[in-house]
Structure formats: C-alpha cells, structure tokens
Amino acid sequence: MNDILLLKPGEIFLKGLNKRYFEEKLMNNLRRRLKHVGRFEVSCRQSTFYVEPRSEDADLDAALEAARQVFGFATVTRAAACEKTPEAIAKLAISHLKADMESARSFKVETKRSDKRFPMTSIELSQYVGGLLKEAYPDVEVEMHHPDLVVHLEVRELAAYVHAAPLPGAGGMPVGSNGSAVTLLSGGIDSPVSSYLIAKRGVRLVPVHFFSFPYTSELAKQKVIDLAKLLEPYTGRMTLQIVPFTHIQEEIRRQVPEEYFTLVMRRFMMRIAADIAAHSDCKAIVTGENLGQVASQTMEAMASTQSVIDLPVLQPLIGMDKTDIIRYAREIGTFETSILPYEDCCTVFTPRHPKTRPTVAEVAEVESVMDIDGLVQEAVAGIERIKIGYEC
C-alpha cells in the first residue's frame, strides 16, 4: 500500500472569494512540478491536497522535496498507508511514529474520516488507537489541550493513513496568482534572491539579463542560465531573455562623461526592461538593489534610474543586510553559483569616481546626445530567448 503526501495551503488567501482560483493555480503548479519525479495523482478535498503515486517508479521522497518548493503551501506531510481496519491503523501508528512518540512528553490522536462506511466514528477510532499507543509508550501522557505531538489518522476511500507533525512548505502565494513581472537577473548574489522573493508573492517572472560579449564571457552567460535553472523549481517555467548590451555600453563610453557611465547604463537597462514588460504582459520590474550598497544604489541614483519608466520597480532587498541576503541565497541554493568569479556587465567600464548624488535632469542632459530609441530598439531586436523548465 502506497504512502501519500498531504499538503495544506496557506490560510489567508483561501478565505476570500477567490478560493477556487487560488486552488486551481496551486493544483496546476503542483502537478507541473511533480511531473519531474514520476506519475502522481493530485486531488483536492476540503482545502487539503493529496498526492498519490500512480506508478511503480514514482519517487515519493523526491515528490516531497519538490512539493516543498511550490509557493502557496504552508505544510507538507508524508503519511503512511495501511488497510482500513482499526487493528491495522493502530499497528501502523505504533511502528510509524516510534521516533515521534519517543521524543514527546504528551500526545493526542485526531481522526478525519471521509469514508463514512468505516465501522467506528472518528472519536471512537481516536480513542482506540490512542489507548494502544499509550500501552506501547507508557511514558507519554495523553493531553487533549496542548500536546507535544498530534497523531493524525485519516480514513479515505482506498486506505487509511497515519502521520505526525507536518513539515513547513514554501509559504507565499501560488505563482501566477499575482500577475507577471520582469526580473533583472545578473550573475550576482542579490538578484536571484530578489527574484525568489517576488515569485513567492505569487508573481510569474520573465528574467532578463544584459550581456556584454566579449567584455563578459560565454561562461558569465552560462552562469545566469544556471541561476535561472536553480530558481525554476520555485518560479515555474520561465523564458530567460538575454539582451545584447555591448553596443550600448560602447556608445555610453564614447559619448558620456565617465562619472555618469553607470547611471546612464542603468537607465538603458530600465527602458529595455520596460519594453520587454510591455510585450509580455508584465506590470513591474524587479531588481536586487539594496540601499547604499554601491554608488548606483543611493536614493538619488535610483531616482534617476527609475524616472525613465512608468512601471513600479520592486526591490525586495532594499532594506536587508548583506548577511541576510546571503542566508537566503544559501537556503534557496543559488549562493555557490553566484560566487563563481565571472564578470558582470556592470563591472565593464566602471567609472573610477561614479556620481553618487546626481539630479535626474543632469543625467538626462548628459545622455541626450545619444540615439536612445535607436539603441533600445536594436538591443530588443537582438534578444536571445532561452526556455527554462520546459523539458516536461
């Protein structure tokens, strides 16, 4: 008899009128994610999602890990299965929950019975199994109000299930439930984390990378592709857009005073991002900016960068300490790739003394000699699109 997974969505967004809509998104995202690890049936009843293996090689441990990366689920639990008799259920509870029972001081049993033909009521089954657990583990007290351990029993159509404390899920909201945004993905530590955090708020992402070949190498590009692949278990499938940025950077170097290089470059990035957003139904731009971290991340510099577009710029890392950003990067698994030593286009032609307190008008004035629209259109026309996570 096969073990199964039980998943509980976060409560908050399931209370509103859009419950159906959120549940459907969750169901689709979960199904797509599980395709990587075997054949499973996914169903939802009373806001609990059930994942049941449907082939011999379906790997439930891998499914558990995959499910824990799907935004919108508060908890994920692996439940052991047995025949639907009180004796079998008690026997399974005693063996399956050995470690949990031995480390708890108190426990109680809770039963959910969706098969109404089962001969005992929920309360009777809880009492019966609770009694036998108490006999098997006499040092653990029965405690109805604040037990250390809640033993869960479920009697369903095909089998009965036993499980203990759930594991935390990924939290957040189902990807796709809050619209789409362009995320600026460099090869650094910060932008994979900012992308992750915005996806966690239910936003589908279109990652964009500015690539300055040959000043930045093919390896630097591969690094960004690898980062996008590492994000995909959380974000779902994405189309990474690689924007050729060399000509723009060379023109900036040729036509703009050195202290403004980075400021003007970032305004080009925003214009191109906004163009991509307009063509992919995205309503915001996400960046990994962090107040005061570098010269281009002062309030004045950010005002200059953002003034060229109408879309909101989402900066989830703006007030974080670097140590906290790194902790996230480690948790989501992007840190080791981010610290590989390949250059980014921001480090090409870096001014020796960048302007940190520019006025918007001053930056607009220095770049006005450039063919801004022409350069933006040329870059957009040369975009390379790489599909991430479309294999199955």
Ligand code: ATP
């Ligand atoms: P990161 O670690 O994400 O590279 P950073 O601290 O190095 O950030 P900057 O280089 O100033 O900061 O970049 C700020 C933000 O601009 C990045 O977080 C990212 O969102 C975006 N960005 C920078 N370079 C690129 C690039 N080559 N392609 C796409 N986005 C970029």
Ligand code: MG
């Ligand atoms: Mg960077």
